[in-house]
Amino acid sequence: MxxxxxxxxxxxxxxxxxxxxxxxxxxxxxxxxxxxxxxxxxxxxxxxxxxxxxxxxxxxxxxxxxxxxxxxxxxxxxxxxxxxxxxxxxxxxxxxxxxxxxxxxxxxxxxxxxxxxxxxxxxxxxxxxxxxxxxxxxxxxxxxxxxxxxxxxPQYLTGKVLGDAAGNYIRGKLGGKANVVILTHDSLQFLAPRFAAMRDVLKDIPGADVVADISPPTVNKEGGYKMMQTILLAHPDVDVVLGADTVVLGALQAVREAGKERPDQFFGGIDGEVEAVTEIKKGGPYKISISLAxxxxxxxxxxxxxxxxxxxxxxxxxxxLPSALTASNMRQYEADLANPAAVFNDSARRDAYLxxxxxxxxxxxxxxxxxxxxxxxx
Structure with a gap:
């Protein structure tokens, strides 16, 4: 036409x-x-x-x-x-x-x-x-x-905020050593800088071993679940999983079903998905989501x-603008998501997001x- x-x-x-x-x-x-x-x-x-x-x-x-x-x-x-x-x-x-x-x-x-x-x-x-x-x-x-x-x-910054949080956790809580899985979207070139940032952070941690750096077959929970099932066959003990919330949630499900879930693991995602927020509130392996509101x-x-x-x-x-969503700042974040008009009409709150x-x-x-x-x- x-x-x-x-x-x-x-x-x-x-x-x-x-x-x-x-x-x-x-x-x-x-x-x-x-x-x-x-x-x-x-x-x-x-x-x-x-x-x-x-x-x-x-x-x-x-x-x-x-x-x-x-x-x-x-x-x-x-x-x-x-x-x-x-x-x-x-x-x-x-x-x-x-x-x-x-x-x-x-x-x-x-x-x-x-x-x-x-x-x-x-x-x-x-x-x-x-x-x-x-x-x-x-x-x-x-x-x-x-x-x-x-x-x-800012895709590199978004990935770096998550990578820095994971790096700090590896150094402070895991004694500087961790088996790491990065579930990427590198096939979508516009998101590739996120994962470049995560790799840049992790390469400076000698004990961080990236055992899998791979894109799931589909960018959703099912894709993360299937990919993690495959990864666990070769690497049954995983300490850190990073990626978009939707695929990391699928990976967490696979880890749970395999009986490999531990409270000291670090699962971290990007997007502030509702289910990720629920997991963070539980206080288990899911530690952080980089919110894009x-x-x-x-x-x-x-x-x-x-x-x-x-x-x-x-x-x-x-x-x-990315921000690290944790249990400590959850209440304000949820209020903003529920009433985006109030955020948009308040210049200071709007400028914190956009x-x-x-x-x-x-x-x-x-x-x-x-x-x-x-x-x-x-």
Missing amino acids: KSDRRNWPAAFVVCTTIACHAGACAEDGPAGITIPRVFGPFDRNAAGCNPPPSLNKSLAFAQDNDREFVKGIARGVAMAAKDRGLSFSASVADNSAEKMIEQVDGFRDARTGGLVVAPVDPAALAPALRRMIWQGAYVGAVVPPPATSLLNA SSVFGYAMGQHAADWLDGKSIPQAMDI KMYGNICYDTRDQYVSFPWSSESR
């Missing part, structure tokens, strides 16, 4: 083929910002522009799967939609790239005004997202481009979508982010 060129900004270059002059276009529309750049701080007082014409006051969320972290995003987006008077719908692709493309194309055909997406296959989905952007919709992406507004965590940034993205539809300027990019960069609106949407943006230099 061709995009409607009547709705393009004046700066858009008219293209008819994939082979656009000097690479200025992608398929049948502008390619956005493809060369990495540093965005300045978001200017909340920047002039707005025109609201998108002929789009519905609606907001959708295309989910890769139904893990708790993603459900947290959905809750935040839905709450923002309600607060701003937008209709809301969500689709779950069940880890199928083809299904997600069909769902996003359906949202475009319905002239949905705003879309938040957690992609299954970023490269395969990119053309469908560009068509949404060319039609005039807000597109907010969780980590990979393209997007009018792209959200990312998904309902808080989901709410922010929903607010930005509503602003876009009102013709306001919004951030081109946004950091979700940092915003650049400006974009409907009239300047040819400046959408089409490179793997990160605020980090590495």
Whole structure:
């Protein structure tokens, strides 16, 4: 389906083929910002522009799967939609790239005004997202481009916060020696810096033996469970397990079923999953989760979508700042997740979770982010 060129900004270059002059276009529309750049701080007082014409006051969320972290995003987006008077719908692709493309194309055909997406296959989905952007919709992406507004965590810092916590535990509680498992997402290049940071921390601990450094077959609890079952066949005594909460929770289940759970083990994850929080409260092997407060940034993205539809300027990019979630700070974290509107409307609390960069609106949407943006230099 061709995009409607009547709705393009004046700066858009008219293209008819994939082979656009000097690479200025992608398929049948502008390619956005493809060369990495540093965005300045978001200017909340920047002039707005025109609201998108002929789009519905609606907001959708295309989910890769139904893990708790993603459900947290959905809750935040839905709450923002309600607060701003937008209709809301969500689709779950069940880890199928083809299904997600069909769902996003359906949202475009319905002239949905705003879309938040957690992609299954970023490269395969990119053309469908560009068509949404060319039609005039807000597109907010969780980590990979393209997007009018792209959200990312400082990935190396996120991994380092977890790695440092594990390193301190190995030195202070395990006598400097540990068999370590890292369950990676290295196949998703945008998340690879997390695991590079963990490796950098552990290589400075002579007694930390990384017995497995591998990606599970699927990035969910089942994938972590199956991978850990395999690892335990060769390495039955594991002291430390690191990765995303959803896969680390699966690994913990496998360790329990094998009768290898110990209270002095260190299981640590990223995302602040509800089940991980429950495990931390128990005081067992699960010691820490690096929170990315998904309902808080989901709410922010929903607010930005509503602003876009009102013709306001919004951030081109946004950091979700990592924080170490432990039993000592659990109460405030849970309160923030339950009421993300209160966090968003309190600048001090919002700034503890989010940092915003650049400006974009409907009239300047040819400046959408089409490179793997990160605020980090590495």
